[in-house]
Structures are given as structure tokens and as C-alpha cells.
Amino acid sequence: MRSLKHQIFVLLVGSLVLLAASFLVTLGFYMKDRAVAAAIVKVQTDLATCGEIIDQKFPGSWSEQNGNLYKGPDKISLNNELVDHLSNLTGDTVTLFLGETRVATTVRGSNGERAIGTKVSTSVAQKVLQDGQTYVGQANVVGEWYQTGYVPLRAESGKIIGIFYVGISHAYELEIITRSLITMAGIGLSLTIAVALLTMFFLQKVIIYPLHNIVAGTRDVAAGNLTQTVKVSGAKEIGELEDAFNQMVEQIQSLTEEINRANSGNPRYDPTLNDINQPIEPIECDREMTELSIDRVVVPESKQLSRLDSAGCIGEGGLPKGLNQATLGQIVQFLQATRRPLSAEEVAEGVKLTRVTVRRYLEFLENSGLLKSEQKYGTVGRPVKLFIQF
Template sequence: MMRSLKQQLLFLVIGPLILLSIIGTVITVAYMKDRAILATDTKARCDLATAEEILNLMYPGYWEERNGILYKGDTKITNNFAVVDRIAELTGDTVTIFLGDIRTTTTVREKNGQRAIGTRVSSIVSTKVLKNGELYLGEANVVGQMYRTAYKPIRDANGKIIGMLYVGISKKLSDELLHKSLFTIVGITVILTVLVALIAWYFTQRVIIGPLQEITKSTKELATGQLNQKVEIASKNEIGELAAAFNQMVEGMQSFAMHIARVAGTEVNTVTFPVHQSSSEPNLVQVKPVVEINLPASAKNDPIGLDTGYPLPVELPKGLNEATLKQILAFIESENRPMSAEEIGEGVNLTRVTARRYLEFLEQIGKVEVEQKYGTVGRPVKLYKSK
């Protein structure tokens, strides 16, 4: 079973991408096949017109059958290979001239290499061209091989159909060209899919998985009693909100620890927290006193250590230092009036944001009183005052 969130997210992102790529490739292949057939039929039609024009220029006159032999004007066409070879050379097609439904001159060859003289056309073509007098355009079996073909009736001076003119493009050759194009398209699609998948993996790892792993790591460390764990995630999405909630929880636990330290400072030297992990349920936290914060004897009446100079019993949040904390507290005591974070920041040369972080910590440990008033635009403003 796939339990990893990372794997699930990648599957949700890359799975539809691969599916869309496959669908797009199938649609493209079908479209290209249709376009290839259309292009081949267009070429066959044009080559047929070219062949007819060449015959008219080389051999002026009407088509005529004399004693089973086909003529164009005064020129004998039966077994006249020069004309069909020339047309084939110019067009790249196979070329045949029929007397009735029988090949009388052609470039088409049988398996033994001989020209297919005397062989007949298929009944489908014969019916449409010789009987109905229509142009045949499409796929046809020519002496055992498939071609995209064009057949046109040949008429004598009286308009009677006496034969056919044929050009054909090898389907094998056209299929090879189509397959090369398709392989190119599929290759490009695969490369683009892999590229987008890598970008999606990087985005998922950096924006979602990485921050979640950091929060998970800090949560595990917090569960062992390390109350100085905070996560630095600047995202504005739900992950960022989760990180902010985690940091607020840590601050609440630190405040709780400080409160216990102040209350118990004259009676006990340690603060105990119930954090023990169950062996049967790895994710279950059971109550068991295993973490202690030691307080020095001379710090009992000053648990935070600001007056005695002893180290803090609980580490300051990241980014705060004890010297600045004392400076802010001394400034508040010297002013002896409620002040905003901005005023206090200006008094100790700190930005409002930095000053607010120190003030929130002092509020948590009970060193300042906070009152709230509303500014000119109706927004609440916190005012800080020394206790």
C-alpha cells in the first residue's frame, strides 16, 4: 500500500499528466493519419493530372484501340515502357496504362521482377472506372501490394471508355514516413512529460513535502520535551498556517513552563512535563514525568533570570537574545507608561516587528502588563507597561 504522502501527491500530479499525454498522443496520431491519407490522395490526384498532360504533349491525338493494341494518336502505347518510366521518374509513383482492365504498359513489377504486363485490375476499380466512368481515389491492391492510387478512364474519339490511366504511391513508403513523424512526436511528448514531471516533483518537494517534514521533525522533538522547537516557514498557504499554529503552540507551552517556574520557584527547583511515547502505539503520547527544567536556588525569586543574571530556565525563542530582552524591559520600566510596540522599538532602536516579538515573550512570562485600545481607524492597538 502506498502510504507516503510524497508518493500520493506525486501520483496525483504526475498521473493525470501522463494520462493527458497519452490521450493527446493518441489524438495526434489519429489526426496525422487522416492528414497523411489526405495528403497522399491529393498527391495521387495531382500526379495523375501530370501524367495525362505529359502523354498529351508527347503523343498528340486521340486514344484508340486497333486489333487489341492501344494507340495514342499514331503512337503505339502497348508495351511502350519509355513513357511510363519517364512519368514514374518525374512523380516518384508507379504508373500503368490499361487497355480495358488489362495492364498494357506499366512500371509495376511482379515478385519475379518482370513487369506486370497482362495482369488485371481489381473488380472494385474496374466497376467504378470502366463501368461507371468515375475517378477512383483510394487504397488498392496492386499485384499483391497496397498503394494509395488514382485511376482515371481513357476514352476514344467517340467518348467510349477503352482503358484506364493509373498512378500509385506505395503505402509501405508512406507508412514509413508517417511512422518517423509519429516517433518524433512521441519522443517530444515523452521529453516534455518527464520535464513537467520533474518540475512538479521539485515543486511538491519544496513547497509541500519539505515544510511538512520540518514540522514533523520539530513535533517529534517537542514530544521529547524540547520546548525551544520552532519552524521557520514563510509560506502563505495552508502549510504556512500549520507552521504558524505549531509555533503558537510552542509559545503557549513555553509560557506555561514559565508560569509553572514562577509559581513553583520558592518551593521546587524543577518543572516536570508529562511526555512519554507509548511502545505499543508509536504515535500515542502518554503521561509520564520524564522531562525536567532545573532552576538554580538563587533564581527562585527571579525564574526568568533577568535580575540575577542566571541563564534562562527555558531557552528564548529563535531570534531573541537576553541582552536585548533586558534592554527592552529596562526601557519600559524607565518610561513607566503604557507604550505601543512601535514606540518601544524606536526607544531601543528596533523595528516594530522585532520589538513585538520580544514584547509577546515578556507578556508570556508575565513581565509586562498589556492593555488594549483602539486607534483612529478602529484597529486594536496593544500597549505594554511594566508590572
């Protein structure tokens, strides 16, 4: 069976991975739209840039001479140097058309040769050559889809005689998307690892270690060490488990002491055979004194006893349910030996009992008039309740 730590860790990592995968899928769709928008902007910019370069390098008007495309006196048809230069500058495919036919291009066909003599698509020819408009959008270029831009080439008379084209392959869009997703995946992986490590540290400190301490205390009790108590720090539920464990130990102590007292009247009983939590001898008092209730205890002044000395004369019948004489005597002896204001935590540490149990006995002594209490205020934190002997 897997440990609680491993189960929580697997659940956490699985949730983070699922969240990261969902985020990357959503980001992929978003980046696809952004990549298309970026490609369109690039196409429009490259059309303008290449047009200015051509005008500066080849001044003059566009014209058709002997079935070839000219710019001023310069022949543009089959001018591979020009289209290659523009392609290197922009990273696009570049083509010049005479009419609807490619006369200079970097686009290559399936055989790897320049696609000279191939035609522009019908839809583009309609919009650019006949309607005289610029076309920006997806188009099929020699069997492959590109994000394209087409502008009409006009002769000096204003007649449209050709087309200038730039195109961005879908590979460019995929490159943008892939690069963005890889970056986000790296960031997401780093955050996942960081969150997982912080969660493991939190689980170890707040849940796993306190539970281990409680389990170790339980094993000690099972081995016969009934003075074992646990002190853990953690969540509220862990603190409640600590109190429940310490109360259980106290109940076992009480039961053991009752068994020891019952067996002490048996002539065959040897107290050395069971030395776990031997009851502390109660303070001796007259028989008449033991029959009095705690609020009637009177100690002669000649004996110069404190009120706390009379606690040993309280019989089992004078104690509230859940308290026993032996534990009361143990706490009283510690108070008499210390003789200074003490908190419940200090007494609990001194007698090796839980603070919850010790507090019940101290409050009983306070309610019986044998102790008094006062609040001690520090500079920070909650006040501490101190129990003081009369």
C-alpha cells in the same frame, strides 16, 4: 514508506503519461483520416500531372494497333521507361491498360516481376471502361490495397480503349501518420519533463522545505529547546501549521514556567537542574500595589516611572487566560530596554517568541492603557501596527 514528494511526483507523471497516451491515440485516428484525404488529393494531382507529361512527350491520339497500345505513332505497350519515369516523378505506382489488361506498369507481382498481363478489378473496369468515369478511391492492386486513381483512355473517335492508373500504397499513409505521431510524441515528452521539473521545484519550495523546517523545529523542542520557533513561507495551510506549531511551543513554555515556579518553593529543588526558560524576575512593587487591578495602578510622579513600569505589579490573577507573568515581564523588559516604537514582529524576534504570542501580550498592554498603537503606512504593502510607550 515513500515520501510525500515521491508520491506526488509519481501521481503527476502518471497523470501526464496517461494524458499524453490518450492524446496520441486520438491524434492517430485523426491523422489517419487526414492521411487518407491527403492521399486522395495527391492521386488526383498526379493523374493530371502525368496526363500532361504523356501528352507533351507523346503527341497524338490513343489507339490500338495489332493488340498494342499506341499514343500517336509511339508504342506505349511495354514502355517501361515511360512508367518508371512517371513513378519516379510522383512516387506512385503507374500503369497503362489496354482494355482491362496491364500493358506497361511499375506494379510488381509476388514473384517480383512486373505484373504485365494482369487484369484490373471488376468494380474499376465497370466504372471506368463501361461507364466512362474517373475512379478515385481504394482498390485492390495485384493483391495489395492502394489509394488509386483511374482515368479512361479514349481513341480519336471517343471510344474508350484503355485506362491510365496511379496508386499510392498504404505505406505512404502509414509514413505520414507515423512521422506526425513521432513529432507529437517528442513535443509531448518535452512538455511532460518540463512540467514535472517545474512541479518538483514548486513542491520543494512551497511544501517540502517548509515541512522539513517544521519537523526540525519539533525535534528541537523535543530535545528541550523551548525557545525554538519556526518561520516558513508557503501555502495558506503551511502558514496555519506554522502558527499552530508556534502556539504549541508557547503553551509548552508557559507550562514549563509554571512547573518551575511550583518547584521553586520546594527546599529540595535546585533551579540549576532545570535551566530551560528560567522565568524573568518580576519588577518589585509594594504588596498593596500587587493587589490592585491594572486599571487602578498609580505610580508616584516622584519615582518618574513610565506607565509600562507598573506592568510588573500585575499578578497572575490580573492576566487573561493563556498569559503568564514571566513572559509578560520578559516582553516588558525588552520594551523598556528598546524604548522606541516597535511592531509585534520586531518584539517577537527580540524575545525569541512567536509573533502570535507576542501580539497577544502587546494587545493586552495596549488595552490596559500601558501602551498605545498607531498605524505606519509605507509606500507599498499593508500598514504596520507600531506599539509605543507612554
